[in-house]
Amino acid sequence: MTQPRIGITTSYSDGRQKVDHNYITAIESAGGLPLIVPMLQTQSAMESFATLLDGLVITGGPGLTRGIVGDLPQDLEPVDPIRDRTDTLIYEAMNEKPVLGICYGMQFINAQSGGTLYADTVNQLENTLMHSPKRGGEDHAVRVSSGSRLREIFSSPELTVNTYHIQSVAEVGQGLKVTAEGSDGVIEAVESIDGRMIGVQFHPERMLDNMLPLFHDFVEQCRRQG
Numbered sequence: 001m002t003q004p005r006i007g008i009t010t011s012y013s014d015g016r017q018k019v020d021h022n023y024i025t026a027i028e029s030a031g032g033l034p035l036i037v038p039m040l041q042t043q044s045a046m047e048s049f050a051t052l053l054d055g056l057v058i059t060g061g062p063g064l065t066r067g068i069v070g071d072l073p074q075d076l077e078p079v080d081p082i083r084d085r086t087d088t089l090i091y092e093a094m095n096e097k098p099v100l101g102i103c104y105g106m107q108f109i110n111a112q113s114g115g116t117l118y119a120d121t122v123n124q125l126e127n128t129l130m131h132s133p134k135r136g137g138e139d140h141a142v143r144v145s146s147g148s149r150l151r152e153i154f155s156s157p158e159l160t161v162n163t164y165h166i167q168s169v170a171e172v173g174q175g176l177k178v179t180a181e182g183s184d185g186v187i188e189a190v191e192s193i194d195g196r197m198i199g200v201q202f203h204p205e206r207m208l209d210n211m212l213p214l215f216h217d218f219v220e221q222c223r224r225q226g
Contacts (some may be wrong), residue, residue: 002223003031003032003033003055004031004032004033004055004219004223005032005033005035005052005053005054005055005222006027006032006033006035006053006054006055006056006057006218006219006222007035007036007037007049007050007052007053007055007056007057007058007090008023008034008035008036008056008057008059009037009057009058009059009083009086009087009090009105010026010036010037010039010059010083011059011061011062011080012039012080012082012083012086012109013080017038017039019036019059019062020059020205021104021146022205022206022208023057023059023205024190025205025208026204026205026211026212026215027057027215027219028029028129028206029165029208030215030216030218030219031216031219031220031223032055032215032218032219035052035053035179037049037090038086039082039083039086040086040089041085042089043089043093046086046089046090046092046093047093049090049093050090050093050094050095052219053097054096054097054098054216054222054223054225055094055097055098055099055100055219055221055222055225056090056091056098056099056100056110057095057099057100057101057102057105057218058091058099058100058101058102058104058105058108059102059103059104059105060102060104060164060203061079061104061105061108061143062076062077062080062082062103062113062170063076063077063078063079063081063119063166063167064077064078064079064084064104064107064108064117064167065078066084066096066111067086067110067111067114067115067116068117068118068119068126068167069116069118069119069124069170070119070120070123071120072116072119072146073119073120073123075134075135075166076119076120076167082140083172084218086090088112091108091109091112095152096196096225097196097222097225098196098197098218098221098225099196099197099198100197100198100199100200100214100218101197101199101200102199102200102202102203102204102205103164103165103200103201103202103203104165104167104192105199106189106199106200106201107165107167107168107169107199107201109132109173109176109190109192109197110169110172110173110176110199111173112173113173113174113175113176114173114174115169115170115171115172115174115176116146116169116171117167117169117170118167118168118169118170119167120166120167121165121166121167121168122135122166124166125184125185125186127184127217128169128184128185129182129183129184129186129188130166131165132163132164133164134188135166137197138163138164139159139160139162139172140160140182140183141159141160141163141164141182141183142158142159142161142180142181142182142183142188142189142202143157143158143180143181143182143183144156144157144159144180144189145178145179147179148179148180148189148191149179149190149191149195149198149217150180150189150198150200150214151179153213154213154214157167159210160210161188161200161201161202161204161207162203162206162207163201163202164202164203165201168186168187168201169187169190169201172187173190173191175192175194176191176192176193176197177190177191177192177193178190180200181198186201187201188200188201188202189211190203198218
């Protein structure tokens, strides 16, 4: 059976693209063929590249600067403009193909859909957990909404997830719905109403012993729609 071809976005700094190998492992382990999304300069070039793909993973990253409420804290670097442009080009080029957003990727999807983000969650929402290891954040439980893809994938109303973020979703973007929340009210997952996109605030690629079903589901969705 042909492997679905899954684009994977990268970080960018000092003229170099970089990607955590865990994303590659997750897609390959789920039966997909990972393809790194290059930093192209034009929409036409990115649309040509997108014809090679059956789906897209938008990976974690630094701080988004569009659609944010408040100012970025000193311990969160803003996204490089070149990565921001590339992510926007490939996102727009995917048309009706499946997209999985992870951490920054979920926030990016929300911002692209007209939603807003807390620039510094713990300092803007009362009684929230620490959500970044460098600030003392730890694994925690999230409640999964009935009728959501996450609930269908894991068959559980609760998941234990890791946490590697400072920003989080404030106002949910158009066409999206909240499908998981932490006990502190922080939004931990969103899905598009049409079922094409899913975003998670945690990093499932770092918890494959428990989270591989999420990647299996995504790769199979890409296979069906490819």
